[in-house]
Amino acid sequence: MTTPHQWRISESNAKLIGYRCPKCSWVSFPEKKRACKRCGSAPVEMMGFVMKPFGKIVSFVVQHRLPEGFETPLPLAIIEFEEGARAAGHIIDCKLEELHVGFEVEAEYRIMYEENGLTMYSYKFKPRRSH
Template identity: 35%
Template sequence: MGIPRNWRLRNQRYRLVGSQCPQCQNLFFPPRQVCPHCYNSELSEFVFSGKGSVYSFTVLYQTTPKFEFQIPYIVALIDLNEGPRITAQLTDVDAEEVRIGMPVEMVVRKISEENERGLIHYGYKFRPIAFPESE
């Protein structure tokens, strides 16, 4: 299934685009207007690799009606390889398979759907890359 054209044309919808402070080199996701460390207001765009590892996670069994089609689903804190820690949903993995430190990569997936208009909202989620079996 392809991604609709208007989503493909918007950079930040299929890549993790944040910001970087040129003065102190700190990275931010989502992007910020002002660096909270040195108060520089001239931050530049930074494109993250979309790769990271699971810092922590939980499984959700109850949610709003808009997300019921996904129950149960896994939400994780992801440490991006470049440094920032973000919250994201995990996909393509069962809860029993998730491990702290598991390498993951960003993918674009369905987030929600508006039934009246049939509009599907896409966004970023993370899936496992490969995790060696523990000995």
């Protein structure tokens, strides 16, 4: 059964919703902030919109030692979306030697973990290919 916590995060897990500052156009992701981190406007009513699933790697690490339940080696990266927002995410469908800063990726809906008998889904990032 969906728990209150799962319900609260369901929309942000299903869609890549960014929040744009009406004053300076800075994009917050995934939280809707009440103050703009770039221009400092506060309080500010940020406008939600669905971002394109494309971005590039700004920084990454490869995890080799993790608890049970994780596939290793697991590349984790900071992604900068085309809209400018940044997020941390898993890198998938990729050879480790392909990874580099500036590597273009696209978001893909995947299984994240299981909680309360439900499979939880959200976005991971794979190399941007033409398909």
